Amino acid sequence: MSAREIILARLRAALDPAPAPVEVPRDYRRDGAVDLDLLVDRLIDYRARVHRVAEAAVADTITGILPTGATVVVPPALPPAWLPATVTALPDDDLDTTAIAAADGVITAAAVAIADTGTVVLDGSPDQGRRVLSLLPDLHICVVRAAQVVANVPQALTRLAPHRPLTWISGPSATSDIELNRVEGVHGPRTLHIILLP
Amino acid sequence: MTRTFLGMPATAPAGVGHLRGEEPFPAAARRALADAQLRRNLGHATATIRAKSAGVIGEVPDWERLRAAGSAIKADVLARLPELLEQLEAAVTAAGGVVHWAADANEANAIVVDLVRATGSDRVIKVKSMATQEIGLNEALEAAGIAPVETDLAELIVQLGEDRPSHILVPAIHRNRAEIREIFLRAMPGVDPELTDEPAVLAAAARRFLRQTFLSTSVAVSGANFAVAETGTLAVVESEGNGRMCLTLPRTLITVMGVEKVVPTWRDLEVFLQLLPRASTGERMNPYTSMWTGVTPGDGPQAFHLVLLDNGRSAVLADEVGRQALHCIRCSACLNVCPVYERTGGHAYGSVYPGPIGAVLSPQLTGVADNASLPYASSLCGACYDACPVKINIPELLVHLRDQAPHPRGEAAVMAAAAYAMDHPALYAAAQRATRLSRLTGRRGRGLPPPLSGWTAGRDLPEVPAQTFRQWWAQR
Numbered sequence: 001m002s003a004r005e006i007i008l009a010r011l012r013a014a015l016d017p018a019p020a021p022v023e024v025p026r027d028y029r030r031d032g033a034v035d036l037d038l039l040v041d042r043l044i045d046y047r048a049r050v051h052r053v054a055e056a057a058v059a060d061t062i063t064g065i066l067p068t069g070a071t072v073v074v075p076p077a078l079p080p081a082w083l084p085a086t087v088t089a090l091p092d093d094d095l096d097t098t099a100i101a102a103a104d105g106v107i108t109a110a111a112v113a114i115a116d117t118g119t120v121v122l123d124g125s126p127d128q129g130r131r132v133l134s135l136l137p138d139l140h141i142c143v144v145r146a147a148q149v150v151a152n153v154p155q156a157l158t159r160l161a162p163h164r165p166l167t168w169i170s171g172p173s174a175t176s177d178i179e180l181n182r183v184e185g186v187h188g189p190r191t192l193h194i195i196l197l198p
Numbered sequence: 199m200t201r202t203f204l205g206m207p208a209t210a211p212a213g214v215g216h217l218r219g220e221e222p223f224p225a226a227a228r229r230a231l232a233d234a235q236l237r238r239n240l241g242h243a244t245a246t247i248r249a250k251s252a253g254v255i256g257e258v259p260d261w262e263r264l265r266a267a268g269s270a271i272k273a274d275v276l277a278r279l280p281e282l283l284e285q286l287e288a289a290v291t292a293a294g295g296v297v298h299w300a301a302d303a304n305e306a307n308a309i310v311v312d313l314v315r316a317t318g319s320d321r322v323i324k325v326k327s328m329a330t331q332e333i334g335l336n337e338a339l340e341a342a343g344i345a346p347v348e349t350d351l352a353e354l355i356v357q358l359g360e361d362r363p364s365h366i367l368v369p370a371i372h373r374n375r376a377e378i379r380e381i382f383l384r385a386m387p388g389v390d391p392e393l394t395d396e397p398a399v400l401a402a403a404a405r406r407f408l409r410q411t412f413l414s415t416s417v418a419v420s421g422a423n424f425a426v427a428e429t430g431t432l433a434v435v436e437s438e439g440n441g442r443m444c445l446t447l448p449r450t451l452i453t454v455m456g457v458e459k460v461v462p463t464w465r466d467l468e469v470f471l472q473l474l475p476r477a478s479t480g481e482r483m484n485p486y487t488s489m490w491t492g493v494t495p496g497d498g499p500q501a502f503h504l505v506l507l508d509n510g511r512s513a514v515l516a517d518e519v520g521r522q523a524l525h526c527i528r529c530s531a532c533l534n535v536c537p538v539y540e541r542t543g544g545h546a547y548g549s550v551y552p553g554p555i556g557a558v559l560s561p562q563l564t565g566v567a568d569n570a571s572l573p574y575a576s577s578l579c580g581a582c583y584d585a586c587p588v589k590i591n592i593p594e595l596l597v598h599l600r601d602q603a604p605h606p607r608g609e610a611a612v613m614a615a616a617a618y619a620m621d622h623p624a625l626y627a628a629a630q631r632a633t634r635l636s637r638l639t640g641r642r643g644r645g646l647p648p649p650l651s652g653w654t655a656g657r658d659l660p661e662v663p664a665q666t667f668r669q670w671w672a673q674r
Binding site: 001002003004005006007008009010011012013014015018019020021022023024025026027028029030042046097098101114116117118119124130131132135153154156157162163164165166167168169170171172173174175176177178179180181182183184185186187188189 | 250
């Protein structure tokens with residue numbers, strides 16, 4: 001008998017007599033209007049820095065964030081107009097981890113943002129790149145379009161594709177491990193900028 | 199062993215892992231209560247988290263409806279566990295992962311050791327995981343010459359301090375910032391000798407210490423918070439980014455997961471991703487959640503192994519009342535509200551699962567005889583039931599397990615005598631009159647003589663009234 005057969009046999013024996021079928025009540029909130037101000041409020045509460053600008057102003061906004069000559073990791077399909085001339089772009093043509101870790105920052109788009117919780121979700125699309133890009137640099141600039149913002153967690157899951165590698169980000173890296181209070185800044189990016197477009 | 203026996207629900211084996219304490223709860227608790235620093239640290243931390251959690255739960259108008267949904271999803275999972283695991287296995291395999299089954303801790307440890315050996319690596323990076331603590335994976339890896347590196351800050355504090363975890367969420371909750379600084383100065387190679395006890399400075403020290411290890415280790419071991427049967431998607435919720443490092447950078451990822459962590463559908467995550475962060479760290483959402491399905495070409499580990507662990511869970515499932523302990527999503531809200539946990543801390547419970555949930559889960563995983571004192575490690579106040587985001591009725595389970603725990607012979611004799619007296623009215627009346635004599639034995643709380651003194655060692659005897667109800671009634 002394989003471990004698989006043993007475990008399944010044990011579980012089947014444990015469920016004899018069979019429990020009654022369970023109906024899951026789904027009367028919790030699913031609908032709800034998107035409130036961009038709430039998203040901004042939640043983001044700031046968890047120490048993300050928020051910039052609400054028009055798309056034409058993204059490059060200028062990034063110029064204000066990164067010093068001249070800073071190196072930034074750039075996913076393959078990031079809109080080129082977002083990139084200011086003042087920074088040195090490191091396009092991800094299979095960059096090694098050392099190069100990614102040594103960069104001053106990374107710029108990505110997003111897949112979804114959740115107003116209720118102040119969360120942005122990356123799904124590895126070409127304007128966001130593979131997961132390591134937004135992990136190793138100490139500063140992450142994430143550009144979110146208003147149309148990508150949903151009200152709550154249930155709405156976010158309906159928009160996301162489960163087979164893609166997903167990273168849910170709510171504020172910069174933090175820990176609650178010292179006296180159960182939240183402290184920003186451990187292994188992930190210690191600074192998170194969200195540029196919110198109309 | 200016969201085939202029939204192999205297929206019957208089984209408890210977790212002794213001699214491996216961390217589900218059994220070395221001494222009963224009352225003895226361990228007495229020592230913990232004498233540690234004033236421990237009580238201050240726990241009181242401060244649990245008060246902080248209770249306030250934070252209450253604040254963010256108060257923001258959610260449908261919290262009770264989410265709890266009801268979470269509880270029902272878990273009950274549904276347990277009712278259909280075998281078919282959901284087979285569905286999960288098929289989905290993970292189709293997405294490029296490899297699924298392994300481990301009937302107990304020894305089998306799981308052997309599977310992981312063999313997988314790591316096959317990669318040629320002599321080191322693994324680990325994301326905090328209750329399942330791997332439960333089975334004693336670190337000890338098994340070390341015995342095989344493989345160095346496990348804990349990357350969660352609290353786990354790192356425990357590992358560097360050669361300590362034991364004392365909380366499900368924050369294993370180093372018993373340490374304050376000054377003690378953490380001392381541990382880092384003593385045990386963290388290359389640490390700045392000018393290190394202060396500012397939490398941000400301590401976190402930065404951990405960042406520097408682990409960065410090179412993250413970048414140079416080719417195998418990671420994780421647990422899982424959720425696994426979706428219909429899609430094969432695994433989810434790990436975390437705060438620091440050490441989870442993202444482990445789930446993203448290595449070539450090989452090995453995830454060890456208790457069989458009860460499976461959820462039926464993608465949509466079910468919408469319930470748990472609302473319940474878990476608010477109940478556990480008191481945040482609207484934890485800083486990072488990673489989800490992956492098998493292997494993604496060009497992104498993250500290119501080899502993924504999922505180890506499905508029984509280790510006593512089938513025995514818990516076999517108890518129709520007790521099985522609700524398997525609803526647990528390891529948020530630790532019940533620890534943070536428990537008046538007993540707040541005073542004794544986690545070590546007194548002996549198992550990696552401390553607090554109220556540990557008091558009902560550990561004895562069921564091991565068999566009640568091996569953790570017989572834990573169902574009594576509670577005042578039955580019910581705060582844990584109110585706090586549980588998936589509505590585990592912990593007080594009901596505690597009483598249920600007390601029934602199953604072996605009782606001392608003296609107690610059984612007294613209960614039998616009481617039952618006989620209550621069946622015989624004349625005898626009962628005589629017994630009531632006799633209790634009045636105990637007023638002569640001295641003041642309240644002095645206790646019963648042996649062999650009944652064990653009962654009154656931790657309890658006051660009630661004051662016996664001057665006359666019985668029957669005497670009072672007869673005089674009316």
